[in-house]
Amino acid sequence: PDFGTCPRKSTVAGGGTRSRQWWPCELNLAVLRQFSEKSNPFGSDFDYASAFSKIDVTQLKKDITAVQTTSQDWWPADFGNYGPFFIRLAWHNAGTYRAIDGRGGAGQGQQRFAPLNSWPDNANLDKARRLLWPIKQKYGAALSWADLFVFAGNTAMENMGFPTYGFGFGRVDTWQSDEGIYWGGEQEMFPEALNNVVRYNGSTDFTTRADELESPLGAVSMGLIYVDPRGPNGTPDTKASALDIRETFGRMGMDDEETVALIAGGHAFGKTHGAVAGSNIGPEPNAAGIELQGLGWKNSFGTGNADDAYTSGLEVIWSRTPTKWANEFLFSLLNNNFTLTKSPDGAPQWEALDANASYPDPFIPGKFRRPTMLTSDLGLRDDPIYNNISKTFLNDFDYFTEKFGLAWYKLLHRDMGPISRYLGPEIPKQAPLIWQDPLPAPAYTTLAASDVSSLKSQILAAPGLNISNLVTTAWGSASTFRISDKRGGANGARIALQPQASFAANNPTRLAAVIKALKGVQTKFQSSGKKVSLADLIVLGGAAAIEKAAKAAGVTVTVPFTPGRVDATQDQTDVSTFAFLQPQADGFRNFGHGTASSLTEELLVDKAALLTLSPPELTVLIGGFRALSANFDGSSTGILTSRPGTLTNDFFVNLLGSYATWSVVNGTNEELFQSTNSAGKVQWTASRADLIFGSHPELRAISEVYGSSDGQSKFVTDFIAAWSKVMDLDRYDVKGHSGPY
Ligand code: HEM
Structure with a gap:
């Protein structure tokens, strides 16, 4: 059958x-x-934190251990x-995370669903999940699958002698x-997907192509968590495998040392499974x-299992003590x-032919095997940088243990967002780590109503501040918030720090002037002995501007404001991974545009998705x-009104009322359009992020609601609600734990 069509x-x-197939x-x-x-059987009121608080974690550990x-x-x-097996389960849940768009990771229990439940790389993890069902059943709503998948791996590691970080x-x-989540453009799964070089921009040379991996992907192939264990495209080239490892682990935000720690630490345990030919294996779940x-x-x-088990088709054992934490892998x-040898399934793997057989068989006591390795493992030996790190780790087991503990902790928690979302008795007591985007303690949690209103007046009166630049700054x-890994957001005022202060979407020169003016207001306020953070002032500035603009439209409103934000320092800001928060396009501010593959309006929808917006919220x-x-940039693109500010x-009224008068502005690659009036004069200009609201049937249907004669007051109310939602997206400190969305 054709790809994507059920026969x-x-x-x-x-x-x-369906329409999707026609268009x-x-x-x-x-x-x-x-x-x-x-879709949620617990309903929208379900509060995981309070459900979880009933768990006795000590007992849970005993249950997992049993x-x-x-x-x-x-x-x-x-x-x-x-x-x-449980460590591999945890790792494959967490390991889909990629820093570029923050998506993937263990945070949502996604391995229960397709495609991950059926990924070739996740073979037989269906059994690991099923083994854990009695525990999930016992604890019910109080323990999410997402937590259980990774906690089982963490507990297993402790039970095997590894001191976890927390x-x-x-x-x-x-x-x-x-x-x-974009998993790639291939129409096949691994290993067939390897023939499709779409994610490498057509390049077939795996000795040079690693950094051409399509953004935001974090794996070398559809259906793999990271790299092909046999070496790139099944070719047992250990050095080229290391290049793939560096690129893909780098995209998870792991440096070389963390990468070696993770692989060498993980493969200190267990073995691989490929005792029989792959032709015996039935379809994925x-x-x-x-x-x-x-x-x-x-x-x-x-028997279909045990000594006949087939998972990866590779048959390797790394350690003489595969259920005990030791420096055996290295x-x-x-x-x-x-x-170089072959597994029973014919896949390339490596064996120490001259070594003693001292590596235990998993089922037959007294039977031993010779040491074996995957091509990807040998990358840690044959890449010069990895080799140095591997040697250091082999020579200093304590150091290795410490580094693996930190990297494992990062792996499992990387997509959880602020540390205030962490629950349970085992949260490390140490200061937060840089990848946790640390924030200082709040200096205040409330502001007097009179202070809020006086600050708003001072902001509006400050020279250089206006509705447009206050709104764009807030x-x-x-x-910058993204629900995928819950990074970014207004708290911390990192927009005043690098790299955000230099994001083109922020119009750095204009931004710097706004920040300076807001700091002026802050200094004056603080000189009276009171406290307000820049982060709060930025958000308050947006609120003041909106209230002023509503007043100009004849409506008196108060934009909700939740004080208590704090200001991070540059030292608390991981510049290299914050750089991923830079938008390629932001249709809300009419910044940037798409590419031949991802259109401007698709980037707008993607951003809206990361902000958890519904279609009506996006539209309003x-x-x-x-x-x-x-x-x-203060331009007039899409400003379909004669009374800006x-x-x-008006945007909806004028968009919906302009019958077929739009045309592409020459030379703008269908990014900029103009509308002419009856006299043939250019009246408006607009981007794709504007015109999509008149052309897409569902977005047009929503726009009609706001553009109707009774739409104005609903428009103001809904706009303020959607705005406030975005301002508070990262306020886990206030709204408590809250759901994944
Ligand atoms: C098993 C590949 C990184 C932990 C395996 C298997 C393969 C593999 C092919 C065998 C699956 C089977 O046949 O049962 C890789 C590759 C990696 C990588 C290519 C990256 C380059 C990691 C990391 C961890 C880890 C980072 C954890 C920190 C494990 C464990 C097993 C395993 C514990 C044994 C599972 C069992 O005994 O059932 N890995 N792995 N691996 N991996 Fe990895």
């Missing part, structure tokens, strides 16, 4: 040919509707211990696959028969001569921004 023609339940390029708003409360060390006949444990619970389950009940990869050879890596500050915000003349629904 069975259902006539019910959404069957049949596959239509802007897809589905990402703005996902994670609806309709499962870890009780082998089940339906999937017997290697060495009688599921610990390594653990934060607080991952809230989602109830469907995250459709906002999402393609398997209904009678398999969500399990897949049924192995029809022999010992084997750096003390053996490995020769937006620039708050809208755009209308408001245009009314407030809030383009990043007045909070009216």
Whole structure:
């Protein structure tokens, strides 16, 4: 069958040919509707933090330990211990995280859903999840799957002698696959996907292409978490494998030392599975028969498990003590001569042919194997930088243990956002780490109402500040937030620090002037012995500007304001990974534009998705921004009003009323359009981020609500609600733990 078409023609339940198949390029708003409360059996009031607070974590650990060390006949444990299996489960949940768009990671329990439940790289983790079901069943709502997947790995590691750095619970389950994640453009899964070089811009030379990996992807192939264990495209080139490792782990925000620590630490445990030929293996869970009940990869050879198990098709054991924390992996890596061999499935792997057989068989006591390695493992030996680090780690086990502990902690928590979201008794007591985007303690949590109103007046009266630049600054500050890894946001006022102060979308020169003026207001206020943070002033400035613009439209409103933000220092700001928060385009401020593959309006929807906006919220915000003349550069693009700075629904009225008068402005690659009046005179100009609200059927339908004769007051109310939501997106300190969305 064609890719994407089910050969069975259902006539019910959404069957049949859909609009998406007729018009596959239509802007897809589905990402703005996902994670609806309709899908959530706990309902929108569910508070995971309070549900979780009932858990006795000590007992939970005992329960996990019992499962870890009780082998089940339906999937017997290697060495009688599921610990390594659970570590792989945790790692594959967390390891999808990529720093570029913050998506992926363990935070939402996504491995329960396709595609991750059926990824080739996640083979047999369906069994690991099923082994944990009795624990999930026991704790119910009080323990999310997302937490359990990673905590099981963390506990397993402790049980096998590794001193972990700590653990934060607080991952809230989602109830469907995250459709906002771009996994790649291939139409095949690994290993077939390797023939498709779309994510490498057509390059087939894996010795040079690593850094051409398409953004924001974090893996070398559709269906893999990171790299091909056999070496790039199945070629056992250890140095080229290291290049892939560096690029992909780098995209997770891991440096060389963290990368070696993670791989050498992880592969200190367990073994790989490829005892039989891959032709014995049935379909993955999402393609398997209904009678398999969500399990897949049924192995029809022999017992189908234990010594006949097939997972990766590689048959390797790294350690003489695979269920005990020791420096065995690096010992084997750096003390053996490995020769290229083949697994029983015919895949390239490496064996120390001249070494003693002292590596235990997982099921037959007294039977031993020779040391073996994956091509990717040998990358840690053959890349000169990795080699140095590997040697250091081998020579200093304590140092290695410390570095692996930190890297493992980072791996599991990287997408959780502010440390105030962490729950449970095992949160490290040490100062937050730089990747946790530390913030100072608040100097105040409330401001007197009279202070708030006097600050607003002072801001509006300050020279150089106006509606447009106050709104763009507040937006620039708050809208860096991304729900994917919960980084960014207005708290911290990092917009005044590098790299955000230099983001082109922030119009650095104008931004610097606004910050200076706001600091003037701050200094004056503080000279009276009171305290207000710059972060709060930036948000308050936006509120003051909107209230003023509403007043000009004849409406008196108060924009909600939640004080208590703090100001981070440059030292508390991880410049290199904050750089990923730089928008390529921000249709709200009419900044930038798309590419041939990702159109401007798609980038707008993607940004809206990261801000958790619904289609109506997106629409009303755009209308408001245009009314407030809030383009990043002060231009008139899309400002479809004759009274900018007045909070009216003019944008919608004028957009919907301009019948077929738009045309592309020459030389702008369909990025800029103009509208002429009846006399043939240019009346308005607009971007794709503007015109999409008249052309897309659903966005037009919403725009009609706001552009109707009764739309003005609803427009003002909805705009302020959506605005305030964005301003407070990162306020986990105030709203408590809150859900994933
Ligand atoms: C197992 C590849 C990094 C932990 C495996 C397997 C492969 C693999 C092919 C065998 C799966 C099977 O057949 O059962 C890789 C590659 C990596 C990588 C290519 C990166 C370059 C990591 C990291 C960790 C980790 C970072 C954890 C920190 C484990 C563990 C197992 C395992 C514990 C053993 C599972 C078991 O005994 O059932 N890995 N891995 N790996 N991996 Fe990795």
